[in-house]
Amino acid sequence: xxxxxxxxxxxxxxxxxxxxxxxxxxxxxxxxxxxxxxxxxxxxxxxxxxxxxxxxxxxxxxxxxxxxxxxxxxxxxxxxxxxxxxxxxxxxxxxxxxxxxxxxxxxxxxxxxxxxxxxxxxxxxxxxxxxxxxxxxxxxxxxxxxxxxxxxxxxxxxxxxxxxxxxxxxxxxxxxxxxxxxxxxxxxxxxxxxxxxxxxxxxxxxxxxxxxxxxxxxxxxxxxxxxxxxxxxxxxxxxxxxxxxxxx
Amino acid sequence: xxxxxxxxxxxxxxxxxxxxxxxxxxxxxxxxxxxxxxxxxxxxxxxxxxxxxxxxxxxxxxxxxxxxxxxxxxxxxxxxxxxxxxxxxxxxxxxxxxxxxxxxxxxxxxxxxxxxxxxxxxxxxxxxxxxxxxxxxxxxxxxxxxxxxxxxxxxxxxxxxxxxxxxxxxxxxxxxxxxxxxxxxxxxxxxxxxxxxxxxxxxxxxxxxxxxxxxxxxxxxxxxxxxxxxxxxxxxxxxxxxxxxxxxxxxxxxxxxxxxxxxxxxxx
Numbered sequence: 072x073x074x075x076x077x078x079x080x081x082x083x084x085x086x087x088x089x090x091x092x093x094x095x096x097x098x099x100x101x102x103x104x105x106x107x108x109x110x111x112x113x114x115x116x117x118x119x120x121x122x123x124x125x126x127x128x129x130x131x132x133x134x135x136x137x138x139x140x141x142x143x144x145x146x147x148x149x150x151x152x153x154x155x156x157x158x159x160x161x162x163x164x165x166x167x168x169x170x171x172x173x174x175x176x177x178x179x180x181x182x183x184x185x186x187x188x189x190x191x192x193x194x195x196x197x198x199x200x201x202x203x204x205x206x207x208x209x210x211x212x213x214x215x216x217x218x219x220x221x222x223x224x225x226x227x228x229x230x231x232x233x234x235x236x237x238x239x240x241x242x243x244x245x246x247x248x249x250x251x252x253x254x255x256x257x258x259x260x261x262x263x264x265x266x267x268x269x270x271x272x273x274x275x276x277x278x279x280x281x282x283x284x285x286x287x288x289x290x291x292x293x294x295x296x297x298x299x300x301x302x303x304x305x306x307x308x309x310x311x312x313x314x315x316x317x318x319x
Numbered sequence: 320x321x322x323x324x325x326x327x328x329x330x331x332x333x334x335x336x337x338x339x340x341x342x343x344x345x346x347x348x349x350x351x352x353x354x355x356x357x358x359x360x361x362x363x364x365x366x367x368x369x370x371x372x373x374x375x376x377x378x379x380x381x382x383x384x385x386x387x388x389x390x391x392x393x394x395x396x397x398x399x400x401x402x403x404x405x406x407x408x409x410x411x412x413x414x415x416x417x418x419x420x421x422x423x424x425x426x427x428x429x430x431x432x433x434x435x436x437x438x439x440x441x442x443x444x445x446x447x448x449x450x451x452x453x454x455x456x457x458x459x460x461x462x463x464x465x466x467x468x469x470x471x472x473x474x475x476x477x478x479x480x481x482x483x484x485x486x487x488x489x490x491x492x493x494x495x496x497x498x499x500x501x502x503x504x505x506x507x508x509x510x511x512x513x514x515x516x517x518x519x520x521x522x523x524x525x526x527x528x529x530x531x532x533x534x535x536x537x538x539x540x541x542x543x544x545x546x547x548x549x550x551x552x553x554x555x556x557x558x559x560x561x562x563x564x565x566x567x568x569x570x571x572x573x574x575x576x577x578x579x580x581x582x583x584x585x586x587x
């Protein structure tokens with residue numbers, strides 16, 4: 072049974088590895104954010120007595136790159152439908168839950184690797200890791216973000232047949248998720264209405280988990296972890312349900 | 320076990336919104352039989368195959384495949400058949416070998432047998448030399464051959480072939496049928512295929528169901544069809560039974576409707 076999940080996972084990785092353009096292309100945006108915001112707003116941030124902005128920003132941009140890659144992974148479901156491969160998997164005597172798990176793990180691994188690349192790049196742009204013992208905790212949170220949003224992207228893609236609609240809908244969702252997550256600014260200084268929004272945004276806990284592991288947390292790592300795990304379970308259940316209803 | 324019916328269909332209807340693709344058809348296929356669905360484009364052949372293979376839910380009617388219901392016992396049904404689709408269903412980014420291997424794992428074929436059969440089948444479809452190339456570099460005919468090899472990999476009890484030889488040259492076509500028929504005999508495999516080539520149906524099938532506008536008009540062996548209509552050729556019989564030739568304008572206007580439905584259907 073695990074061989075099904077494994078081969079689905081392996082397929083995603085092979086596709087990722089073979090598409091170098093995609094790998095490099097998705098690095099462009101995070102680098103731009105790090106350079107433009109990190110150096111552009113850095114001076115203001117420092118003057119306001121908040122310390123180095125790039126130290127604050129980098130975990131947020133790592134989370135952003137994972138969020139974007141993970142959500143756009145969902146488009147593979149639509150591709151597979153368009154190019155027919157979905158039929159091959161759906162006509163096989165294999166439970167759709169396993170297909171969904173393999174797909175989600177594969178997509179999440181790809182998004183996670185993309186996040187690791189961004190983290191490494193941020194080190195060259197002035198981000199410091201003071202305590203390397205904390206890195207594994209940051210990596211766990213990065214993988215949780217990847218899992219949650221790959222599942223969400225796949226769930227949305229299962230409902231859509233239209234390849235053109237997918238990026239529009241995904242952009243409509245990821246932009247508010249990202250900007251209202253505390254990835255770019257400290258939550259504690261935000262006005263109250265914004266704090267509430269940030270509190271109900273699941274990405275906030277992922278960002279805080281990564282940042283908390285590497286620098287300082289505002290919510291506490293345990294809460295971050297529990298919220299992420301609960302969201303992952305709920306979204307995966309919903310996603311599996313939608314995926315099981317696909318007809319081709 | 321002589322006359323066991325491995326596929327039973329009773330009053331099957333499949334509607335897409337207001338379009339009836341399959342209109343109340345009933346038929347059965349015996350175990351070990353080579354059974355053809357013969358009809359023009361848009362007659363409902365692919366839709367019937369999709370309902371038999373669990374990919375579409377029927378609107379109404381009763382279906383049994385290998386004594387299981389494709390609606391309620393999907394896994395059992397999926398274990399029973401192999402399928403070669405009309406449209407491509409390969410992963411272009413993977414190599415020919417990886418596509419085969421993927422299929423082998425999905426159908427739970429043990430590693431040693433899998434490797435042996437993949438080699439055998441890829442050699443048979445003359446793709447062994449290019450096994451490590453990504454499928455996106457293949458021509459249409461090569462992809463088709465790979466799909467056929469893949470459909471045969473798990474030696475299914477029933478093999479569904481949806482227009483299997485579309486786009487193949489006559490030589491590969493003969494070659495493919497030789498292999499399929501040999502496998503059918505050796506493994507007592509039932510073959511259900513759709514085609515709009517009269518010669519193919521006549522040459523290969525034990526029995527032929529003529530399907531037109533979503534209805535089965537007549538079922539019988541090529542001989543019986545010709546005899547009952549007092550025709551010399553199957554082509555003539557087809558003309559007498561349906562009132563038109565297999566590739567005439569009526570069929571294509573239905574095809575046009577289907578295409579329009581496909582284009583606009585998703586956006587309503």
